[in-house]
Amino acid sequence: MKNLLVAMAIAICAVSTAGAGEIRLFAAASLREVVGELADGFARKNPGCRVSRNFGASGSLARQIESGAAADIFISATPEWVSYLQGKRVLVPSSISVLAHNSLVFVAPREKRVASLQELDSLERIAIGSPKSVPAGEYALEALRRGGVEKLLEKRLVMARDVRECLKYAERGEVDGAFVYRSDALLARGVIVKFAVPRELYPRITYQMGLTSSGALNREAAAFHAYLQGSAARVIMARHGFDPLVAP
């Protein structure tokens, strides 16, 4: 019995520290595919390194990290959650940098006729990320507010847990359209981009990333963090539909 308890205690301890060559990445849901390719590219140059990934709404991830979830690198779709964790002394300030930008679009099934924010009135249900934790939802809500249609669409917004759930709602036809990133729209099936949300209606979508205190001590994590800022990574990101880092 005592041996069993000792074994369990060791197993529990082992779970909370990264194994050798393991990089624990918490990244915004919209980065799912591009991170896959980036991790593969990194693993080719650094055999033996494994990137374990946790995708979700940036706000939810920040909450998890704040509550003690083990992570080395955090990539958020908005600087807000990075600043939040920096304020809680969870992220190393010197490691915070910008990864990429993106833009907001509205997708809908082909047969729907809608070409601007004002024309959204003709739709019954619109999917949007939950603004409290999903940056895409925050940006979209801001655009609706500044575009003057927030009140109009009040009871028609279906809140999704992250931007990919938004896209799924639209693809399944459960909603008439959804606000997603341009990079997500490239992966969409059954729905097309109806219009790009005017840039002046929302703050610039900035993906920021940082190393946690445990991540800074993890050699491989620091290397991956550096790799993400390199030119090879930039090319991959551009290919997946993310806006380049140079100012437009």
Added chain:
Amino acid sequence: MIILDPADYLAIGLSLKIALTAVLLSLPFAFAVAYLSTFVSFRGKLLMEAVVNLPLTLPPVVVGYLLLLLLGSKGWLSPLLEHLGVRIVFTWRGAVIACAVVGFPLMVRSMRIAMEAIDLRLIQASRTLGATWHDTILSVILPLSRRGIIAGSSLMFARGLGEFGATVIVAGNIPGVTRTIPMAIYDYAASPGGEPLAAALCAVSVAISVAVLILHERLGRKGRG
């Protein structure tokens, strides 16, 4: 004391409305199923009981997904629903149905327990006095299973207030339309800095549940001689 966001008052009102509607809607069906289970034997009875009890053992999310397959815009019943011009998923109606389905076995169980406790001789007596089967139901079975009906209703109401998994799949999280208390709490819990509001809503949830339980005890006790 944290003041709740106006959207949260909406969520509370919505939770109450949806749970209450689900209970009222299910009462006749649950009574029918409980009656059949207790007093009637027929082919396929076991199958009916298994199907009725299924939501009790399945994860609510699975129940929600099955309902979506059935009632969604591309679901099995969608031709019929389209013909009737009725939209279920992602509407208030979908939330009511999700609550009703998930809580149905609870209501049936409570009613069955009460019905099974009825002295068969009373029913036989009513028959010998010339009552038809529906007369017997109204004058003997219904009054004597009253405690079970009340218990089942409050249990289902409480369960409906806390229903999240099936509802979020079938009805989605639409503030003002389908966003109930559990969804609001989930929203706050998932967002950094949302603890005070989540805690406030939890307190409201507990208060409502306690009120329902007290009411349930009171109504149950009134029947005693």
